[in-house]
Amino acid sequence: MTRSEHEDGIRVAVSTVILTLRRDGGQAPRLALPLVRRTRDPHAGAWALPGGWLDDAESLAAAAARTLAETTGLAPSYLEQLYAFGAVDRSPSRVISVVYWALVREEESVGAVGSDPENVAWFDAEDLPGLAFDHARIIEYALWRLRNKVGYSRVAQGFLPPEFTLADLREAYETILGRRLDPANFRRQVDATRTLIPTNAFRTGSHRPARLYRDATDVELADRGPLSPEETRTS
Amino acid sequence: MTRSEHEDGIRVAVSTVILTLRRDGGQAPRLALPLVRRTRDPHAGAWALPGGWLDDAESLAAAAARTLAETTGLAPSYLEQLYAFGAVDRSPSRVISVVYWALVREEESVGAVGSDPENVAWFDAEDLPGLAFDHARIIEYALWRLRNKVGYSRVAQGFLPPEFTLADLREAYETILGRRLDPANFRRQVDATRTLIPTNAFRTGSHRPARLYRDATDVELADRGPLSPEETRTS
DNA sequence: CCAAAAGTGTTCCGAATACACCCATGC
DNA sequence: GCATGGGTGTATTCGGAACACTTTTGG
The missing domain is CATH 3.90.79.10 (Nucleoside Triphosphate Pyrophosphohydrolase)
Structure with missing residues (x-):
């Protein structure tokens, strides 16, 4: 050296x-x-x-x-x-x-x-x-x-509050990607990941109430790289 | 600042x-x-x-x-x-x-x-x-x-000389990934990318000769990030 | 009842996989 | 001929995309 x-x-x-x-x-x-x-x-x-x-x-x-x-x-x-x-x-x-x-x-x-x-x-x-x-x-x-x-991780949830509807999450994805996503397929894809926990609460609004979800785990939203122990805490 | x-x-x-x-x-x-x-x-x-x-x-x-x-x-x-x-x-x-x-x-x-x-x-x-x-x-x-x-780019070719057989390339992938790949499916996958040009040369050896290939393009093997003009030349 | 979003079911298509099979060479 | 790797064909499976359909609310 x-x-x-x-x-x-x-x-x-x-x-x-x-x-x-x-x-x-x-x-x-x-x-x-x-x-x-x-x-x-x-x-x-x-x-x-x-x-x-x-x-x-x-x-x-x-x-x-x-x-x-x-x-x-x-x-x-x-x-x-x-x-x-x-x-x-x-x-x-x-x-x-x-x-x-x-x-x-x-x-x-x-x-x-x-x-x-x-x-x-x-x-x-x-x-x-x-x-x-x-x-x-x-x-x-x-x-x-x-x-x-956003295509291979849950980072989009970083934009959302602790409880949110699938429409909220899909809207975040749509904004990031710049295109519309099929609500039906989007639903199946996210719950195939088993990372969202449905709550018993619903958001009532203009139409049929939507179930609220929250993060299933306290794990990272995405792989952030080769972080050292001192860097793993963000809060 | x-x-x-x-x-x-x-x-x-x-x-x-x-x-x-x-x-x-x-x-x-x-x-x-x-x-x-x-x-x-x-x-x-x-x-x-x-x-x-x-x-x-x-x-x-x-x-x-x-x-x-x-x-x-x-x-x-x-x-x-x-x-x-x-x-x-x-x-x-x-x-x-x-x-x-x-x-x-x-x-x-x-x-x-x-x-x-x-x-x-x-x-x-x-x-x-x-x-x-x-x-x-x-x-x-x-x-x-x-x-x-290696799963979504051509980086593995960085290990190989300008001309190589598909077996050479597959062997590089297998070494990197640590598992065997099906020769038939591997062949189809790489030429689906249209990035290899078959030459008229063959490597003769122990058995049936294998065709030699070379890089189809002078483009990058993989996305190397947000490179400035001064950094784009490696040679 | 009607509009609209929430949510479910089903079909279709293409890519990845597994694997049977033929080809061409050295020995 | 036969062993071996080169190379092709094909059936199956799996996930994504498209879209018809049902449910539940506000008005």
């Missing part, structure tokens, strides 16, 4: 793509995420992912959870490392960004703000403003990962 | 899990990887993944390819980022390791050595020595990723 002799100027930042499902009204929900307006150069005035420098004594995942809480006031229902970005020219100074992606529950994201609400705003994932650095590409990749992972 | 005021002591290392298929003789091939004996503390004398400090002016992928060449003298036929490890206690000093995994072709790995052949040795992936830091866990994760990715 060779080692460069000089103590060089590489710094480590941690950023997070924070996703939620936002319902504007009676409309179909949409994916939304918070961005932070930069107040210094480079890219002063542009919007960027929430993040910050990695602190000497915190793990990468802890840094992601910390900056997430600072900008939104929320704890994530799902948090996973996305990728480490380290191109030489992605910033004027040399910065390695370890990026995480997180899911937060819908209701919590309404009105909840962190330490600096002035410079935080939520955007529709399909209608983003101009972004600093390579953050547009990073968000694209996070959305790709979400759409991909 | 808040910034810690002190220039702190976090350093960035890049390591690589380098995998190949090794044929000991007429036996079934096995997964093998090179390790480097550490000559300094911490963990002096223990075996570790090839790697080194990230240089100021090179991208993460370039650092991985560089250390790979330094220890094995080889260029990878496949290279993908694995994960960024950043637990506080994984090393006495604070080190963030961005780990890559690579595939190299079998024949090339025989006898090829890099700048310091004394301290490099190849090990059977199922029979590893005591490893420094969290490298045992990292290798486990790399193997998991390989086994997983």
Whole structure:
């Protein structure tokens, strides 16, 4: 293992793509995420992912959870490392960004703000403003990962409250995937996984009441990678 | 984006899990990887993944390819980022390791050595020595990723020379997955993907000659992630 | 009663599997 | 010829997709 002799100027930042499902009204929900307006150069005035420098004594995942809480006031229902970005020219100074992606529950994201609400705003994932650095590409990749992972895991439940109907869950899938799913087949597929417990409660509304379900287990919504013991607790 | 005021002591290392298929003789091939004996503390004398400090002016992928060449003298036929490890206690000093995994072709790995052949040795992936830091866990994760990715991509071809028989390819799959595959069904599945071009050459040997194939395209063997333009060239 | 969502039943189709069988070569 | 791996054919099974149909509520 060779080692460069000089103590060089590489710094480590941690950023997070924070996703939620936002319902504007009676409309179909949409994916939304918070961005932070930069107040210094480079890219002063542009919007960027929430993040910050990695602190000497915190793990990468802890840094992601910390900056997430600072900008939104929320704890994530799902948090996973996305990728480490380290191109030489992605910033004027040399910065390695370890990026995480997180899911937060819908209701919590309404009105909840962190330490600096002035410079935080939520955007529709399909209608983003101009972004600093390579953050547009990073968000694209996070959305790709979400759409991909929803196909073989239960991550979508990270958007939902503890009790929800199958229609709620299907609506989350439909929003993520961008297409309609057959209610009948969707029902069979989810209960083939045996991960939902039916409750005795029903949501009464406009038509026939729908049964409420909750998570069957306290296991992870999805495989989050090679996590060390210190990183396995998200709450 | 808040910034810690002190220039702190976090350093960035890049390591690589380098995998190949090794044929000991007429036996079934096995997964093998090179390790480097550490000559300094911490963990002096223990075996570790090839790697080194990230240089100021090179991208993460370039650092991985560089250390790979330094220890094995080889260029990878496949290279993908694995994960960024950043637990506080994984090393006495604070080190963030961005780990890559690579595939190299079998024949090339025989006898090829890099700048310091004394301290490099190849090990059977199922029979590893005591490893420094969290490298045992990292290798486990790399193997998991390989086994997983072989199911939905063409990565296994990264182990093979430009021309190969379907039996060669199937043998690679069988070694990676650790189980036998039906030759008939395997044949149909690979040519359903339309990614192999049959040549007019045959490998003559002990029995009926087997047709040689080569890659149909110059496209990637698998999705390697959100690569920037500077990282897309591996050769 | 009617509209609409909740929930069930059934058919169809394609992919994965198992396995019988033929082909071409070395010995 | 015969052993062995190369290569083809075919029946079965399983899961997903499509969609007809029944149930239960609000109005």
